[in-house]
Amino acid sequence: MATQQSDSLITTEVSSSQTGRSAAPDETVISSTDLDVFYDADKALDDVSIEIPEHKVTAIIGPSGCGKSTFLRCINRMNDQIPACEVDGELHFHGTNVYDPQVDPVALRRKIGMVFQKPNPFPKSIYENVAYGLRVQGKEVTDELVEDALRNAALWDEVKDQLDESGLDLSGGQQQRLCIARAIAPDPEVVLMDEPTSALDPVAASKIEDLIDELVEEYTVIIVTHNMQQAARISDKTAVFLTGGKLVEFDDTQTVFENPAHDRVEDYITGKFG
């Protein structure tokens, strides 16, 4: 299986039978071993080892600058686009080191999509925003696939009569769901979300939280959030990064919030710093 995965990331066309989605629910989908990340001489992640389970929501929390976004960007090699950034160590997706020179980052990003803090639809129609998500990954655009993605992003009912209107004319919360539709259109396995609700009002944020709850049936979700209540509400696992880019604690969310193993984690969670 590991060989198949390895092959699958080297080409852009991957059949879903190769993805291991039918694996046991607690299978590890992403793991890192002694991962260090530098921006020039500055270390942003220090010796991070973690195993992220499939079909769960994993929350990443920690104070500003502790490396949460850096870690998220490592997973689908978005850091490749930052010249100063250097990754040292291994990060595996289904057992394949994503930093293996033979891995094609485009194929990787088809499997591991991303949603950002600020909704960033393209200045195109709603339909074209989702179609882009298909096209960029080499998939044929069909009305059915566009509709499926919009339905899965809980947006279809709100936009089905205005598919030709600009994505930029939607509300902030709708724009973020459009970005989620764009990210899931190519049918990835993992969806990375970097503070996806922090620019939204509470009602829109709550819709995204409900959506994440549904998405995890089909995808693995890894979400960075500064909102402790949100992490506690929506995640199965919580990873706590603290200053210096260290992963200090990673456990079931309930354990992290009710009985953390480290005093520093308790101080952070209870708002004593950060």
Ligand SMILES: Nc1ncnc2c1ncn2[C@@H]1O[C@H](COP(=O)(O)OP(=O)(O)OP(=O)(O)O)[C@@H](O)[C@H]1O
């Ligand atoms: N493109 C970059 N170039 C240089 N240094 C960077 C870059 N991006 C991040 N850093 C540095 O790496 C460290 C980790 O940053 P990162 O953005 O990953 O933190 P974060 O935990 O996501 O913070 P926040 O909660 O504020 O979003 C910080 O010291 C930051 O200044």
Ligand SMILES: [Mg+2]
């Ligand atoms: Mg960040």
